[in-house]
Amino acid sequence: MHLIWLRTDLRLHDNTALAAACQRGPTVAVYLISPDQWQAHDDAPCKVDFWLRNLQSLSQALGKLNIPLLIRHAATWDLVPEVLGKLCRELSIETVHVNDEYGIHETRRDADVARALEADGVTFHRYLDQLLFQPGSVLTKTGTYFQVYSQFRKVCYERLHSALPRLVATPNAQAPLPIGSDPVPQQVAGFATPGETLRALWPAGEKEARRRLEQFCDEQISHYKDERDFPAQPGTSQLSAYLAAGVLSPRQCLHAALQHNQGEFESGNVGVVTWINELLWREFYKHILVGYPRVSRHRAFRPETEAVAWRNAPEDLAAWQQARTGLPIIDAAMRQLVETGWMHNRLRMVVAMFLTKNLLVDWREGERFFMRHLIDGDLAANNGGWQWSSSTGTDSAPYFRIFSPLSQSEKFDGQGRFIKQWLPQLAGLNKKEVHNPNAVGGLFGVTDYPPRIVDLKKSRERALAAFRSLPSRQAVGGVYE
Missing domain, CATH: 1.10.579.10 (DNA Cyclobutane Dipyrimidine Photolyase, subunit A, domain 3)
Structure with a gap:
């Protein structure tokens, strides 16, 4: 049995760790509820509610593939090795699969989990998924992380021209397992449920995320450069919430944009190029987290x-x-x-x-x-x-x-x-x-x-x-x- 530990990757499609786990054999999914850690990280109640609503949608999608979704509780991340270790022993898990996350606390958590599981004979596999490029692979000529976005972007373009990241195939249904899915909680203590007006602005699920992406590319992306700065106009994609929760991947966004620009990154429609540059800004700041961990510690970069x-x-x-x-x-x-x-x-x-x-x-x-x-x-x-x-x-x-x-x-x-x-x-x-x-x-x-x-x-x-x-x-x- 194999385990996919879901975090900020709440989707079925183009999910690297999920696909890798399913290729190995029967797979179970788990999501950890960590309210004390979320509060320590100042996560917004509306964001936690959005995660839970997307988790409910994902649970249904996984269910159609006979992949049970289990919910476990670890109030803080220092309890995660114990919680996951217990689950792995209960289900005789051989391998655990995760998509990498990049904050200093996330990195430390994953290292602790890997050590604990491997001591029990469970192998821990990590994958590049929420970024286009592995941090540490886009460096200056002196081998340091870039500090200037335009220089970082130039190297990213060179890499994209030579090796465009591919979309990952969606897993096929597996044989049913004698394990039932856990109900996804409607609310987590300490995080008030937002009003229906706010929730209605952000419908959950991959179907909605992909609909928004397609609509943006069909109707708005060509005008993005000219209209993105005017708040009274619908000039932006409003996909950021779906990207942050991993309901949509940067690869899906990049491929959708390229489809509307004859595969071009740097020429063709200036709106498409401008939007791809925004995806690379997102990439740049995550690389900064890894290269300069002081910014994860509430310290100034300068x-x-x-x-x-x-x-x-x-x-x-x-x-x-x-x-x-x-x-x-x-x-x-x-x-x-x-x-x-x-x-x-x-x-x-x-x-x-x-x-x-x-x-x-x-x-x-x-x-x-x-x-x-x-x-x-x-x-x-x-x-x-x-x-x-x-x-x-x-x-x-x-x-x-x-x-x-x-x-x-x-x-x-x-x-x-x-x-x-x-x-x-x-x-x-x-x-x-x-x-x-x-x-x-x-x-x-x-x-x-x-x-x-x-x-x-x-x-x-x-x-x-x-x-x-x-x-x-x-x-x-x-x-x-």
Whole structure:
């Protein structure tokens, strides 16, 4: 008997470890419920609910192949070797198969499990699955991990041209086993079930994930480069939650995109090329996790930025979290996050830069808040994005490049459609006033919208001064866009 231990790979199709296990003989699947570990990692309730709903869908699909899905509990990951060891003894398991995960805690957990199982005579097999390239295989000429995305992307393109990762065949049905599937829990203690409005935005299952991918490629990908920055338009794929849970693989995304671009990575439709580049950004940040494990330990990628004099400003942080900053584009974006479990990517950069530069609040506060609300929460992508915005990370925005919330709002939500969707109290303002209601005075002011909590110009100068004072920084003129 063989065991597939499912983690962030909740799919039947193109699942490397599942296919490998089934090729060896009769296979059983297991999923571990680890609430204390999930809380320690700030996993969002809506994300846990999404996992459970996808697990229910996957259980049905596995059932059609006569593969039982067992549910076991290991409150924290240090209990996993014992839990899996017991299961392997009960079922006389010969081999355990997993798709690799890349955070420092995940890597340590898997190493502990491998040692414990192999001591019992059970072999532990790990596979490349949630990435296109094995970390450590895309390196600089001096043998180090890349720190600049454009250089990383160039090598990835060379590899893709010579060896495109293939899709993995879906297993065939096996003979029925005398083992029943366990019921998938509807809820896990400590993680509230989100409302039906949020859940309806993110239907579970591979069928929905693949439908979204096909629809995006058919209708939107050609316009992706031109429309992806406008939050009021359906310009993005909204596949991130499915990728984060492994309901969809990066290989499936890459092959679907190439089908719509005559197999080209670097030429042809610019929208397709731009989207493939976003898949490679995802890849880049996961390679960073492996090459520079300090980012898994809440440390800045650039060590000198640990000396930034972040402000202890709980009231400002709370105003940002609760959409009370007085800047409509910031507040609308934060409402979108809390109410839908997702935020448009352009706005993730805008709100992150506002928190870390204009409010000079530590990026780790924002990273944590995002993880506690994102349905697509992913350590590598979330950490990479926050450190990019705060100028502490790899290939990050220069510290003197500071987005102006007003300019970003006017440029990417010119008509104020996105703002008015999430801040209906501003619906009566015209397209000029809606970006800056504090400037509308007298009888025409909006009485139920808060005043701005910070002076943008002064706060920008404060941020520049804080970064210029770092030992390795030199004074540079500012860029405000």
